[in-house]
Amino acid sequence: MEIARHWRLKQQRYGLVGEVCPHCDYKIFPPRDICPNCGNEARTQYTFSGKGEIFSYTTIYEAPTGYDSNAPYTVAIVKLTEGPMITAQLTDLGEQPVEIGMPVEMVTRKIRNDGDERGVIVYGYKFRPVMGA
Amino acid sequence: MKEIVISGIGQTAAGEQWEISLRDLAYQAIKQALDDSGGLKPQALFVGNMLSLNLSNQAHLGGLLADYAGLTGIEAVTLEAAGASGGAALRQGYLAIASGLVDTALVVGVEKFTDKIGTDVEAALASGMDSDYEAMQGLTPVAQAAFLMQRYIYEYKVPADGFAGFALTAHANGAGNKFAMYQKAIKPETYARAEKVCDPLNLFDAAPLADGAAALILTRRDLIPQKYSHPLISIAGMGSSTDTLALHDRQDLLSFQAAKIATTQALKRAGISPEQIDLFEYHDAFSIYAALSLEAAGFAKRGLGWQLAADGSIGLKGKIPCATMGGLKARGFTGGASGIYQAIEAALQLRGSAGRNQVENPQHALIQSLGGPASTAVSFVLKKTS
Numbered sequence: 001m002e003i004a005r006h007w008r009l010k011q012q013r014y015g016l017v018g019e020v021c022p023h024c025d026y027k028i029f030p031p032r033d034i035c036p037n038c039g040n041e042a043r044t045q046y047t048f049s050g051k052g053e054i055f056s057y058t059t060i061y062e063a064p065t066g067y068d069s070n071a072p073y074t075v076a077i078v079k080l081t082e083g084p085m086i087t088a089q090l091t092d093l094g095e096q097p098v099e100i101g102m103p104v105e106m107v108t109r110k111i112r113n114d115g116d117e118r119g120v121i122v123y124g125y126k127f128r129p130v131m132g133a
Numbered sequence: 134m135k136e137i138v139i140s141g142i143g144q145t146a147a148g149e150q151w152e153i154s155l156r157d158l159a160y161q162a163i164k165q166a167l168d169d170s171g172g173l174k175p176q177a178l179f180v181g182n183m184l185s186l187n188l189s190n191q192a193h194l195g196g197l198l199a200d201y202a203g204l205t206g207i208e209a210v211t212l213e214a215a216g217a218s219g220g221a222a223l224r225q226g227y228l229a230i231a232s233g234l235v236d237t238a239l240v241v242g243v244e245k246f247t248d249k250i251g252t253d254v255e256a257a258l259a260s261g262m263d264s265d266y267e268a269m270q271g272l273t274p275v276a277q278a279a280f281l282m283q284r285y286i287y288e289y290k291v292p293a294d295g296f297a298g299f300a301l302t303a304h305a306n307g308a309g310n311k312f313a314m315y316q317k318a319i320k321p322e323t324y325a326r327a328e329k330v331c332d333p334l335n336l337f338d339a340a341p342l343a344d345g346a347a348a349l350i351l352t353r354r355d356l357i358p359q360k361y362s363h364p365l366i367s368i369a370g371m372g373s374s375t376d377t378l379a380l381h382d383r384q385d386l387l388s389f390q391a392a393k394i395a396t397t398q399a400l401k402r403a404g405i406s407p408e409q410i411d412l413f414e415y416h417d418a419f420s421i422y423a424a425l426s427l428e429a430a431g432f433a434k435r436g437l438g439w440q441l442a443a444d445g446s447i448g449l450k451g452k453i454p455c456a457t458m459g460g461l462k463a464r465g466f467t468g469g470a471s472g473i474y475q476a477i478e479a480a481l482q483l484r485g486s487a488g489r490n491q492v493e494n495p496q497h498a499l500i501q502s503l504g505g506p507a508s509t510a511v512s513f514v515l516k517k518t519s
Contacts, residue, residue: 030265036382058280060275064256067271068252075270075271077280084381085382089271100283112269
């Protein structure tokens with residue numbers, strides 16, 4: 001059980017809350033104290049739109065503990081419209097084939113079980129194809 | 134600075150060693166290395182290990198392995214940098230001697246994968262990635278490599294069998310290494326038929342997990358015993374660097390920057406150019422890593438690393454022989470022991486003791502020890518000294 005850890009990350013998991021660097025305007029996700037672009041301190045919150053496109057992807061058949069009941073599942077590196085890239089599972093794919101450049105949007109879904117039956121169920125971001133795109 | 138040499142080497146067979154414990158595995162390699170060095174007594178032990186805490190519920194390997202090797206009392210600590218733990222431990226051994234505070238150092242890499250199975254091993258391996266933002270999404274190191282391979286194929290239009298040469302070369306070389314997990318060459322059809330593990334990555338694009346231990350004795354050249362019988366191998370150069378831990382945080386995913394920096398440093402310190410390297414032990418945990426490592430080391434231009442495997446350049450008689458004793462792919466991915474196995478395999482080549490896998494009269498060997506997708510890179514140039 002890692003309750004404090006999951007609680008601490010709730011803004012990122014549920015709302016894609018990152019930062020914008022006050023010095024160079026670089027958009028940052030996940031949030032970090034030092035801007036990876038200019039090296040100055042970055043602490044101004046910024047909420048991402050959740051829109052992006054597939055940069056790369058694959059399907060996982062042999063999953064780690066906590067994820068195995070959900071396997072196989074497709075994961076992707078998504079390039080967010082605002083710039084940064086993020087690793088996430090894809091969901092609601094149906095029969096649609098995944099390809100590089102495909103537009104996707106963030107949704108909130110169940111991510112994993114935290115250990116045993118009394119552990120928390122972790123929710124967070126996944127991405128799905130943009131409807132009607 | 135005094136010349137620092139590898140005076141003893143020892144390795145266990147890599148593979149599923151159900152009957153041998155972590156500590157006994159390490160000792161087998163340590164004993165061989167001590168015997169091989171002609172009686173040198175180490176004052177320090179540096180352990181390269183990646184996952185003993187997760188896989189064997191065992192931390193504090195420095196104390197444990199010193200104790201079980203009959204070396205209680207000496208300085209001993211573990212270095213951890215995921216798959217680069219072995220390289221990190223070797224570098225630490227070098228630094229200890231270079232500092233003048235240690236005369237002779239024992240470096241051992243050990244990994245024991247088979248104490249856990251299935252999803253627990255996957256979970257342990259995932260702990261080397263960004264836990265909050267990669268592992269939490271259910272990502273695995275294999276999938277991370279598949280991201281790179283997918284994008285590489287997309288950007289550079291690599292044909293379906295474009296990466297086959299890495300596995301074919303590794304397995305052909307593994308056939309000549311009695312310590313390798315797989316000692317049988319494979320055919321192109323076997324690669325083509327292999328099931329996809331993480332599309333587009335197939336079973337032969339990923340190195341198998343293997344238990345294993347490998348040990349080195351490092352010392353100053355002037356301390357080598359009179360009766361020492363091997364050609365001397367020195368560490369002529371080394372470098373170490375880091376990149377973002379999470380793959381998605383990189384500006385340029387298809388360039389192993391840390392490997393490039395570490396290798397450039399190592400070559401510069403050795404005072405040689407890439408053309409003077411006679412063999413290259415890369416970290417082929419995945420064939421895409423091998424391609425990117427060849428590019429990072431300067432053997433191929435961006436996007437062309439795979440062609441060196443496809444055209445035979447990495448074979449034993451090729452322009453730049455790679456994975457000469459099977460690499461991670463055929464010898465086995467021995468976690469934190471990998472960097473030490475690489476050093477031993479390069480040392481065997483430079484000693485002229487590589488048997489039927491012997492590269493013709495090599496003078497310089499390059500090693501790249503990588504953690505994750507080159508989130509950590511430690512490079513060495515080994516040199517045959519006259």
